[in-house]
Amino acid sequence: MTTSDTIRRLSYDADGPVDITVGIGSGAVEVHLRDEPGVDVEIRPAASDNPWAEGLTALMSWVGSAMGDDRALDLSGEAVAQARVDFGGRALSVRSAKSGHLRAVPVAVVVRAPAGSSVNCRTGDGAVTVSGRADRVEVGTTGGEISVDEATGAVRLTSGTGPIRLGPAPGGGHLRSGSGTIEVAALGGSSTVATSSGEIRLGRVTADLLVRTGTGDIAIKEAVSGTVELTSGSGSFRVGVAGPAEFDLVSTSSVARSEVPVTQKRVDGVPLRVSGRTGSGTILVHKAAV
Incomplete structure (x- = not known):
């Protein structure tokens, strides 16, 4: 299995609502809120509707190939591997890799958390979906669609x-x-x-x-x-x-x-x-x- 096939999965204990923050340069975000404890995070490579992001990925892969650097051939896998995930004090944070060229590589983020959680999300060009009952919700995207089932805050x-x-x-x-x-x-x-x-x-x-x-x-x-x-x-x-x-x-x-x-x-x-x-x-x- 290649690095681009890699899917990161992480799980955390939480018996009630949490604060969810997601910030990625490009890609889709899904937050599913359910009547169950625990927080699950999934990050995987994703296609992008942004030609600029796709073009940059292709360019960096070509440069890496020309220089004999096989690691650059799989920017999608690197973007997934280097995405930053932190959880503590009932707060979850998911962010793109720090490296500038990896921030433009699209990734898909899926979060599952208890109902009543708050959501703060920013993505460059991907869709954002929040299903289930949320508390406060703040979402910003440059060109993607936004869908929120219910927000009490x-x-x-x-x-x-x-x-x-x-x-x-x-x-x-x-x-x-x-x-x-x-x-x-x-x-x-x-x-x-x-x-x-x-x-x-x-x-x-x-x-x-x-x-x-x-x-x-x-x-x-x-x-x-x-x-x-x-x-x-x-x-x-x-x-x-x-x-x-x-x-x-x-x-x-x-x-x-x-x-x-x-x-x-x-x-x-x-x-x-x-x-x-x-x-x-x-x-x-x-x-x-x-």
Whole structure:
């Protein structure tokens, strides 16, 4: 078996949630949170969607071959072998090798840990997946997609071009993508969601919310309470309301309409206030589906 076939596996004792930190230059990260004790880590070579990273790997291998250095022929194996893994004080850290050229070699990291753990992850161009119930989650990737099943604590997700999917987040979150679609099942705390050109699709909203897009459409399935502010250069708005609400929605050059009864009289004690501005998109307010 060649070094590139090597898979590192490490296990640690943990009877409850831990703090997980993963930082790699390139490659995918999976964190699986389960109702079981113990922490398991797996690191293996991985393909990359980044041509620059693949090109560097090929170049270094060619240089090593030309100089008679067989070790350089297997950069993937070296990147796996030299990845840094530390565990202590209920904290797990997984990081790329210190060597600069090895940091660009893509590796795949899989972590299994108890439910309720916190996750902090950074990767250059790979996808990041967090399955199960997490506490706090902070993820950043340049071009990969981000998927988080559930987070009970604060959430911060950032992707340069990839889509973002988040399940229920009762503590709220801050999500940003350059061009990817953002989907969130439920937001229960003060939140901000923004994209340049991607669409934003939100489920149930029960707290203050700020949403901004450049050209992407914004859809809220069920707005219940809080102050919601929507802004887009040319995207359309579609807002479902669960009960009484106050609206101030304007489209500069298109149509705004409501499928729920509207009155000009201001009513005190309304649980939901929605304001929004779009340059050329349409606006529709409708009754949220039960």
